[in-house]
Amino acid sequence: MVQKNRVGTPAADFPFTTQAGEEGHLYGVQSPYILLFFHDPNCEECQWVKQQLESQHAHFAQKGVQVVAVYIDDEIEAWKSASYPSAWLSVYAPEIEQQDLYNIQALPTLYLLDTQKRVLLKAVRLEEIINHRRTSVESPWE
Numbered sequence: 001m002v003q004k005n006r007v008g009t010p011a012a013d014f015p016f017t018t019q020a021g022e023e024g025h026l027y028g029v030q031s032p033y034i035l036l037f038f039h040d041p042n043c044e045e046c047q048w049v050k051q052q053l054e055s056q057h058a059h060f061a062q063k064g065v066q067v068v069a070v071y072i073d074d075e076i077e078a079w080k081s082a083s084y085p086s087a088w089l090s091v092y093a094p095e096i097e098q099q100d101l102y103n104i105q106a107l108p109t110l111y112l113l114d115t116q117k118r119v120l121l122k123a124v125r126l127e128e129i130i131n132h133r134r135t136s137v138e139s140p141w142e
Contacts, residue, residue, distance in 0.1 A: 004100075004101070004102065004103050005101075005102055005103065005111065005119050005122060006119060006122065007119050007120065007121065007122050008118060008119065009118065009119055010116070010117055010118055010119075011026065011036075011111065011113050011117045011118070011119050012026075012101040012102065013025055013026045013027045013117070014026050014093050014095055014096050014101055015093065015095060016070070016091035016092060016093040017091065017092045017093075018089065018090065018091055018092075019079075019080060019084075019090045019091075019092075024091070026068075026117065027117055029066060029068060029089065030115075031064060031065065031066035031115065032063070032064030032065070032114070032115050033063060033064055033065040033066070033112060033113065033114060033115070033120075034065070034066050034068055034112070034113040034117070035053075035060065035065050035066070035067045035068065035110065035111070035112055035113075035129065036068050036070055036109075036110065036111040036112075036113065037049070037050070037053065037067055037068065037069045037070065037108060037110055038070045038072060038096075038102070038104055038107060038108060038109040038110070038111075039069060039070070039071065039107055039108045040071065040073055040078075040107045040108075041071070041078050041079055041081075041082035042075070042078055043107050043108065045107070045108060046107055046108045049108045049110075049126055050069075050084075050108075052126050053067060053126065054085055056126075056130060057085065057087065059130065061087070065112075066088075066089060067085075067087070067088040067089070068088070068089045068091060069084050069088050069089070069090045069091070070091055070093050070096065071090070071091070071092050071093070072092075072093055072094060072096045072097040072104065073094075073097070074094065076092060079092055103123065105123070109123050110123070110124055110125070110126060110129060111123065111124075112124075112129050112132060120132065
């Protein structure tokens with residue numbers, strides 16, 4: 001499990017359903033950066049991280065970050081009734097858990113991906129994402 005989605009490798013693609021009922025998959029999301037926010041709407045720590053992410057909206061928007069709030073549990077009604085910022089993509093992706101696609105040890109879990117869906121940061125705290133610096137010359141993340 002630790003070998004899955006290692007930093008520098010392509011993230012595992014997964015299918016999802018949006019709250020609007022549309023089907024998609026991770027590799028169909030186009031953005032310079034993708035912040036995967038694995039969460040549970042009933043989790044206190046998840047709610048705190050969600051609030052922190054919302055407060056950082058301007059920072060993330062400036063960097064070209066698309067937040068993808070990913071729900072993987074089986075209480076789908078809790079996810080459907082939860083609210084998310086309109087700029088976020090809120091998705092239900094049970095295959096992640098069913099197929100062990102990501103090493104989700106606890107919720108919330110955060111991953112930062114680049115435009116090619118390579119893992120930049122894996123299972124880190126929000127502060128690490130906010131303070132992340134890329135060394136690549138072409139990267140706007142500074």
